[in-house]
Amino acid sequence: MSTELQGRTAVVTGASKGIGLAVAEALAGAGAKVVAGSRGRSPGLDALAKEGDVTWVGVDLAEPDAAARLVDAAGGRIRARGRRR
16 A cells, blocks of 8 residues: 555545546545545455555435535544635
């Protein structure tokens, strides 16, 4: 496991399969704590949560409070970065 993202937290949506699962796996592999949001679980996501620092949060981003629940699950470790102009 790489440590380039150690101490960092990432929120990944659509994390149960496809690109979202691959991104969650890559971030966890680089040392990040990953908050993995998706509507449902999958065997791949469950395995990743077992072996890495990945927390699954069941969310449907069509719901108004879903994004806030993901940020809350990150325990205040998320900070927004604005664009520099």
